[in-house]
Amino acid sequence: MQLETVKSFILWVLVGISFVLSFALWSYRPNFEELPQNVVEESTSLGGSEKSIKELIEPDSIIFENDNTYYGFSNPADRNSLYQDMHKWSLYEFRTSSANGTPSGKYRVEVIFPEVVPMELADDLFTFNGDINMPGWGFKRLFFTFNQDTKTMNVTFLSDDGNKQAMATVNNSEKYAQLWEYLTTFEGLSKYIRTEGAEGSIYVPGNQQSISSKSIAVEKIDPKLMVDTLFTDPDIVRRNRVNENEIYFTDSARGIMRVYTNRRTVEFQNPLQSSYEQMEPAELIDKSRLNINDHQGWTDEYNLMAVNTNASNNKVRYQMYYEGYPIFGSNYSSVIEQQYRETELHQYNRPLFRLVNYLGGDEATKLISGARVIDKLSSSSSYHMDQVYDIKVGYCLTYKSDADAVMLEPAWFMDYNGSWQKIDFSNLSPQQEGGN
Template identity: 65%
Template sequence: MQFETVKSFLLCVLVGISLLLTFALWSYKPDIERFTEDVVEDSTDLGGTEETMDSLVAPASIIFSNGDNYFGFTDPNDRKSLYEDIQSWSLYDFRTTSSNGPPSETNQVEIVFPDSIPMALAGNLFKVNGDVNFPEWGFERIFITFNQDTNSMNMIFLSENGDQQATAVVNNSEKHERLWEYLTTYEGLSEFSRVETAGRTFYVPSNRVEVSTKSIAVQSINSRHMVDALFTNSDLVSRNRVSENEIYFTDSARGIMRVYPNRRTMEFQNPLETSYEQMDPVELLKQSSANINDHRGWTDDYHLMDLNINGSANTVSYQMYYEGYPIFGNNYSSIIEQQYRAEVLYQYNRPLFDLGNYLGEDDSSELMSGSEVIDHLENSSDYDMEKVYDIKVGYDLTYQSDADAITLDPSWFMDYNGSWQKIDFQDDSQQHREGT
């Protein structure tokens, strides 16, 4: 009897231990990063905004012409403000005709875009009234001319090769007066010089440019967010550290993503997508912007930089801006670039940080004038001016090694033979002049 009692007691103990172990297993939460469905839904939001076509496509410059005198905004934020106002204008009597190049009026406004924009997007960028059949060509420049008798204006979209144009009428005396005032008072404007090369016509500031160096805190974007955004099943993605400055993600099927922590960038490629089909440029822009909107990838101020459709790729690039100036960096530290094949995302390269709090600035300094830059290039044996497509002031991005911050140093940059690069003045201090 005593033996049976002991057995019963041991059985009760074993059952109790079993229940405790079962409860522990059910309630145990391992301290590892898991990609559950709820986490995927949250983590695919990079914390940026959703953008529309009219905010992504913006001009690189707006030039006021008075005969052979040219003026542009001293503060690039004023250019942005005017362009946003122009986008709200009502455009009437849209018509397409042949052209002999830019209009010849003495007083006119020229809006210059960084690349050719499909005319089919005009309805997305501007307030075009009526049913319009947009032509298939693209434009890089819009000209605004004045009708003084009626206080109206003509907005002229000039085709890329200059042999076609689309014209719309702006019947708004208030807008007419605002633009005409710029051409008569030059308030907020600085003198620019017109430069013509074999590549294209562009404008540079005639006088020295005053821009301060900026220090800005940055916040890193968790690479897991991009894993969730780019891979169909994040549970199948393996993570391998190739070196201190490179981490390799792959699902052994759809894609390969390389993350570079030292420069806070990522590069994704879908190696299985080898077929190529040339896309319509409008569809490419719409698909690219929608893809980035899906994970709220516009973490800073980005604008269309390049739209390239050729025999091997459908590529679109967006450049980061700060206070109206473009930012230039290395290895996609200031560029979002996507490439599509057969309407499927093939490559996606971008920064893995967003700009945070403004930390301060150095003493104000002056860059050499655009005229001095042109003289330097024309007298340099290292450059061929016929390969210079554009020149502009921008920020040179560098990382501060001792902090989560970047430095934006104003410098001169040029589009040389289709690729943007910082202009080499040999002694870099030559392009900076001490402020007064």
């Protein structure tokens, strides 16, 4: 009898343990970390980098004036190095006033940008002491003038129309001595000549230029990366081949992207935005910069070259550079260009390659002197100097599709009536360069 009681007791204990274990198993909730409800996929990368405002807006000339004689850097790398240093100079006593053209002075340093820079962005380019309320106009030239008694410098940002100016002071004797040495010893400088163009003074190297052509291997950018970047739903994008050298991609809604395989360029247009809303230049530059940063689209060195904002157009263009010289090619092979409508991306054109390895071994090309360039243009019946906005040495790009390489040939170029052209001295016939 006692044995049966013990067996029953053990059975009830086992049943009780079973119930406890079952309840514990049913009620157990593992402590998994919950995933965010809105997971954002990593942005597509073209394999380039992200850029700041100061990395994209750089001068194409720094001119040293000593008693009506002019000098510029013989090596563009020295110009870039000085400008990078200028970023860090402390600017004090900021003030604005009306102006009557360029500041006077026997000794001046003139920094010239390829496009008008909104004063709103000056704070991104230079180091101002204190909080500054920037004016709403833009500048293309800034000047350093010298106070010899105090060893300080005045910095003048001249408005594009020459009627307004913003001034600040550099109270640093070391930087004063640095610029003063250039102005008096001309070390590392070459003589430049000055001529008048459509928007004021143009400076070109006076002597003959000797620059090597370059053969450079390129790395192709997969068009699918652009599809992933530009289309909302890449999975529904259809690919169609028009001919041997042209392929277009479309989702029948968002837009059309055309890829030209023989020159490795892409042209995208989104037709949905039908009307323009004029943007402020600073807003357009920064919006474009952030858009290209988002897919790491700065695949080579690019600098701001042109900004156009009005009631019918919000366009920004960045020019490819190599070793301090601008590169000019045809059909967007050397520029990144974007256009916005209603603050949304409407057009995007760019190269689908990046420069990688210098193949080397090319002999130097001797270009005619800047003095002869000015003389030929001034006496030409094909050109008029009042329509010449700028003149500079650069590279002419030719894409070698059979070798996955580009050839960069040095040449003279000019901005004629708002369009960059290679100067053809054989017949002085304008030939379009640098884009559509």
